[in-house]
Amino acid sequence: MLPSRFVSAVEGCDAAVMGRSHALSGAVVWLGGCALAAGLGARPAVGAVVVGAAVTAGGALLPDVDHPGSVVARSLGPLTRLIARGAAAGAAALRTASCGCCAGRGGHRAVTHTFVFAVTAGLLVSLLCWVGGDVAAAVVAGMAAALAVRGVLRRRTRGAYGAAGSGLLVGLMAAALPGPVAGWWWVGLPLGLGCLVHSLGDALTFSRVPLLWPIRIRGCRWAPLGMWAPLRFRTGSAAELLLVVPALMLLGVISAWTLITP
Known part of the structure; x- marks a missing residue:
């Protein structure tokens, strides 16, 4: 059994390294969905594509708020690190209280990495944007875009000013573009999708996640679920850097090209 402090440090490094893949995958999934809709004859509005991609990319980093070493935990310095420590402590307490066999396993990759969390986060943001309208949608989109930029850039080039500028740009775009007829309540959909x-x-x-919590699987509410063992890869490995990231970028380009061309 490895010391908990060592495990925590490794997980924090994993969360930081995989930030690029998470943000890219979120944006690509949204762009792919929009491209599919366009192919079926329901071409989405520019605002829905841009804002949705930004929110999905940022939302794809949100679950790692349960670890102080993650991109989202470092996004606003001491404030978000404090929030991350609180989220990790709360997640660890929930894991221990809800399943006796999971005591002492910590809070990383626990409740924030579940289907329930993704749905709940999406519903809360939908409610916020339904009540707050354009202003709330602009704030959510701007914050998500800033977070996504911090996740995509390398640590050496990851600057607060660049992330803030990107967030401000997307936020202003969301405020300036014509809003959907039904309102901005749908912004919760890309955020929840990003979490998922x-x-x-x-x-x-190899770490896997308790995606179906609180359903008991083999007697455990936090049973880790994942890909078939031979196909799993390690965070930051050659499989991720040479296969996953390039594949995501290629799919993103194809989806964007489909949306741009008439």
Whole structure:
């Protein structure tokens, strides 16, 4: 059994390294969905494509709020690190209280990496944007875009000003573009989708995730689920850097090209 401090440090490094893949996968899933809709004759509005891609990319980093070493935990310095420590402590307490066999396993990759969390986060953001309208949608889109930029850039080039500028640009775009006829309540959909994409991405690694909590699987509410063992890869490995990331970028380009061309 490895010391908990060592495990925590490794998981924090994993969360930081995989931030690029998570953000890219979130944006690509949204762009792919929009491209599919366009192919079926329901071409989405520019605002829905841009804002949705930004929110999905940012939402795909949100589940790692349960670890102080993640991109989202470092996004606003001491404030978000404090939030991350609180989220990790709460997740660890919930895991211990809800399943006796999981005591002492910590809070990383726990409740924030579940289907329940993704749905709940999406519903809360939908409610916020339904009540707050254009202003709330602009704030959510701007914050998500800033978070996504911090996740995509390498640590050496990851600057607060660049992320803030990107977030401000997307937020202003969301405020300036004509809003959907039915309102901005749908913004919760890409955010929840991003959270789910994150968890599915982690399920491809050796760590896996308790995606179906609180359903008991083999007697455990936090049973880790994931890809077939021979196909799993390690975070930051050659499989991720040379296969997963390039594949995501290629799919994103294809989807964007489909949306741009008439």
